[in-house]
Amino acid sequence: MSTKVNARPAAAPTDPDLEEIWEWVEAFDQVVAEEGANQGARLLDAISRRARQAGVDVPVQLNTPYVNTIPVQDEVPYPGDRKLERRIKSLIRWNALAMVQRQNKKDPGIGGHISTYSSIASLLEVGFNHFFHASYENEAGDFIYFQGHASPGVYARAFLEGRLTEQDLENFRHELRDKPGLSSYPHPRLMRHFWRFPTVSMGLGPINSLYQARFMKYLENRNLIPKTSRKVWAFVGDGESDEPETMGSLTLASREKLDNLIWVVNCNLQRLDGPVRGNGKIINELEAAFRGAGWNVIKLIWGGDWDALLERDKTGLLLRRMEETVDGEWQSFKVRGGAYMRQEFFGKYPELLELVADKSDADLMSLRLGGHDPQKIFNAYKRAVEHKDGPTVILAHTIKGYGLGSAEARNATHQEKKLSDQSLASFVSRFEIPIPEKAAHDGEFYKPPDDSPEIQYMKQMRLELGGTVLERQRAKHMFTAPKIEYFQEWMEGSKGRGVSTTMAYVSMLRHLLKHEEVGKLIVPIVPDEGRTFGMESMIRQVGIYASQGQLYKPHDVDMLLYYREAKDGQMLEEGITEAGSMASFTAAGTAYSNYQVPTVPFFTFYSMFGFQRVGDLIWAFADARGKGFLFGGTAGRTTLMGEGLQHQDGHSIVLSSVVPACLTYDPAFAYEVAVIIQDGIHRMYEERQPIFYYVTVYNEDYPMPAMPEGSREGILRGIYKYKPAPGGKATMQLFGSGTILNEALRAQTILAEKYNVQADVWSVTSYNQLRRDGLACERWNRLHPTEKEKKPYVLEALAGTKGPIVAATDYMKIVPDQLAPWLGERLVALGTDGFGRSENREHLRRFFEVNAESIAGAALSRLARDGKFDAAKAQKALKDLGVDTEKPDPQSA
Ligand SMILES: Cc1ncc(C[n+]2csc(CCOP(=O)(O)OP(=O)(O)O)c2C)c(N)n1
Ligand SMILES: [Mg+2]
Secondary structure (H helix, E strand, O other): OOOOOOOOOOOOOOOHHHHHHHHHHHHHHHHHHHHOHHHHHHHHHHHHHHHHHOOOOOOOOOOOOOOOOOOHHHOOOOOOOHHHHHHHHHHHHHHHHHHHHHHHHHOOOOOOOOHHHHHHHHHHHHHHHHOOOOOEOOEOOOEEEOOHHHHHHHHHHHHHHOOOOHHHHHOEOOOOOOOOOEOOOOOOOOOOOOOOOOOOOOOHHHHHHHHHHHHHHHHHHOOOOOOOOOOEEEEEEOHHHHOHHHHOOHHHHHHOOOOOEEEEEEEOOEOOOOEOOOOOOHHHHHHHHHHHOOOEEEEEOEOHHHHHHHHHOOOOHHHHHHHHOOHHHHHHHHHHOHHHHHHHOHHHOHHHHHHOOOOOHHHHHOOOEHHHOHHHHHHHHHHHHHOOOOOEEEEEEOOOOOOOHHHOOOHHHHHOOOOOHHHHHHHHHHOOOOOOHHHHHOOOOOOOOOOOHHHHHHHHHHHHOOOOOOOOOOOOOOOOOOOHHHHHHHHOOOOOOEEOHHHHHHHHHHHHHOOOOOHHHEEEEEOOOOHHHOOHHHHHHHOEEOOOOOOOOOOOOOOOOOOOEEOOOOEEEOOOOHHHHHHHHHHHHOHHHHOOOOOEEEEEEEHHHOHHHHHHHHHHHHHOOOOOEEEEEOOOOOOOOOOOOOOOOOOHHHHHOOOOOEEEEOOOOHHHHHHHHHHHHHHHHHOOOOOEEEEEOOOOOEEOOOOOOOOHHHHHHOEEEEEOOOOOOOOEEEEEOOOHHHHHHHHHHHHHHHHOOOEEEEEEOOHHHHHHHHHHHHHHHHHOOOOOOOOOHHHHHHOOOOOOEEEEOOOOOHHHHOOHHHHHHHEEEEOOOOOOOOOOHHHHHHHHOOOHHHHHHHHHHHHHHOOOOOHHHHHHHHHHOOOOOOOOOOOOO
C-alpha cells in the first residue's frame, strides 16, 4: 500500500486517548510502509483474532470510508479520446432529450423520461466505447440489462450508430401509427430485433441478470456452450434496490462465484418521489449489504475534481464531512447551488472553507462526481472485468437529471418530460450542440455526417468490440419435436393402476430427458418441491446442477435414489425461491436466442405459489418471448387436501388467462398431458411460435384411460366428448376438467341410474383457449357483417347437443363462465370460489359443491327451472344426494 493516507489530525492534540490511538496507528503505518500491504492485513487479522479470544467485542465492519475504492495512484490512464467521447455523449444526450421533448409537444402526455438517462449517460458510454463486447462469428457478446427508464438514451445512441433511423426516433411511443415505431421501454416482445431483456418493472432486471449469469455457467458446465469471457452487465437504479427481487438472491451470485456478473448501481440518490435515503446514505447501505453477501464492491463516489481536495486536506475533516452528510443534504447542494454548498457543506468546519477558498461558487457546483467521470468509471469497469471468482457491484454516485438545468436533482425531476425554451437553449449551449435556437426549441435531432470524427470514432470503437450490442438475435438452431409415438406409453392408459397426472407428467419428463436429441436440452426446475412431485428418481437420473460438484458423501448414498449433485447435473433445484426459479426459467426459455441453444425449461411448482406469487416475472417472461412449460403441481382447491387456505389453488388458471402468450391447460388424463407437451414442443421449437404453456397437474390417483380415437384436436383446442350418455340420446351435458372430470363422470351415472336423465360428459382441457377462439370468431364476425359467420370451436364441438350444460371445475366459476357469451343460458358453472379448508377431498368437494352429488343436483335443479324436470323432485333429490341447501355460501364463508 503505497497509498497516501491522511496524516495525524491536528484536532484535539491533547486528548490522551487519541494520543495512544495515534501511536498505534503510526506503528501500523510503519509496518505497511516497510513490509507492505499484505503484512498490514495479516497484522490486523492477528490482532482482531486475539481481541476476540480475549472477549473483546470487535465490531464487524462492512463499510469502508466514504471515498472511492480505487485509490488515485492505482488508476490507469484513460485509453480513449476523452474530448471526442464527450462530444458523442453530448449528442446522445441531446437526441434523447429531443426525442422525448418533441413527442410530448406533438402528443401531450405521451410521456417518456429524460432524467434517468442523463444520470447514467457516462456510465453507459464508457461501457459502449470500451467494454461491451458484441457477438460476432463465434465470439459470444456481453448481455446488457439497461435501466428501463434510460431507454431514450439507448435509442439515441442506436440512432448515431446507424442502428435506428430518424423515423424510428420520430415515432417514439407511437407504435401503432407510422412505422417503424419505438416502444417506451425495453420490450423484446415488440422490438424483437433490438431489445433482449425487459427491465422496466423494477427488480426484475436485476434478478434475471443474476440468474442469467448463473445459467451461463450451467450451460458451460454441461458443455452446451464453450467457456466464454462473456459478461452480464446490469444497470440498476438505487431506488430499484428496495425491491426484494433486486437484493433477494445476492448470495447466490457469490456462492456460485459468478465473475461473469457486473452490476452498476446508478446511485443518483433519488427515486420517483424524492430521495432514496434522505436521512442516510444509500451507497453505504448497499456497500454493507453487497459486501455482507460476498460481492466485490467498488465504490465510485467522487470524480477527479475531488481528488485534489482530498489530497490537500491534511485534517481528515473533508472525509468526515463526506461521511456525515446525508443524501438529502447532498441533493440540496445540487439544487441550491455553489454558494449554498460552500456555506452548508464546507462551512461546517472553518478548515474546509479555507480548503476551497480559491474556488468560485460555480467551481464548487461543477465538482464532478464519480459516476460522471469517465476516468474513474473506466477504472472501476476494468477492475470489475478483471475480478475473479465472484460478482462485482459498482456503486456509482451520479446526479439525477444531470445537465437539465433547473430540473437537475430536484424531487420532481423523474417526471420531467419537457424543458422550457430557456433550458433547452442552455442545454444546447452547455453541451455544444451545433443547431440553431429555433431547432433547439423544436427538439430537432442532430446527427453529424457519417465522415465526421464523432461518427467515425463511435463506429471504430464499436467495431473493435465486435459491432453493436443493441441487437437481439434470431434463433439459428431449433429442432424437430419428438413425435407423439415417443409418448406411446401414456396413450395406452395405466391399465387400471391408480396414477395421478403429476406422476404421469414426471414420468413423461424423465422419458423426455432420455431422448437422444432433445433430452440434453430439457431443463427441469423446481423450488425445493421435487419430492412433493415424486421427482426423486429424476434427481438420481440427471443429477442436480452444482457448480462445485458434490463435496460431501450424501447420507443416502447407499440407496438407489440418493441425493445426487453434479457439476454437469441437469436439474435446477433452486431452493425455496419461486422468483429465482422463474428467473432461471427465463434464462433457459430465452436461451434459443441469447445462446443459440434452444433449451426447453420445465418449471414445476406448487400451483398456488406460481402466478399468484411471481406473476410479474411471468409477464416479463412473455415480454422476453420466452418458451417453455410451467407446471402447476398440487393443483385444484379440493384436490390438494389437508393443506388449507394458503395452499389450495382455485385461481391460478384465472391469473394465467391474462397473459396473452400463455396457453393454459387443465388436463384430466395422462394422454391429454402427453398430447399437450408434444404439441407444445412442436409449436414453440419447431414452428417457432413465441408462446409458452401453463399446465395444471394434480396429486389424486385414479386409473388413466387410453386415449379415445379422434380426441387430439379437441384436447388441444380445449374440449372433446369423453363419454357419451350411457342410455341413448343425452338431454343435457356435463363438462369436467382436471380431477373434477371424475366427479362429472360419477354424476353422469347418478343421473342416469337414479333419475333417468341422460347426459354426455365432456373433458374441457382449456376454457382459456376456447374463449380466445370464441373472441377471435366474434371479432371477425363483427368486422365482416357481410360474410358467412365463423363459428367458435366450442359451438362446433357442441353442435347438435341438447339441454343445459353443467360445467364443474376445481377452479373458480369464472373459468367456465368465460364461455358464457356463446353458451349463454345453457351454462351452469360449478367451481371453488372462496377460501380453501384443511379437510379431505370428500368434504372439500361437498363444501364447494363440486362433488358428483352436487353436480347431479345442479343438473336436476336446472332441468326443473327449464321445465324439464319436476321442481319438487329436484328439491328432494338435492336432499337425497346429501347437498346441504341451507349451508353458508362457500364464496363468502
Ligand atoms: C415494480 C415497479 N414499481 C414501480 C415502478 C414505477 N417507477 C418507475 S421508475 C421509478 C423510480 C426509479 O428510481 P430508481 O430506481 O432510483 O431509478 P432512477 O430513475 O433514479 O435512475 C418508479 C417507482 C416500476 N417501473 N416498477
Ligand atoms: Mg435513483
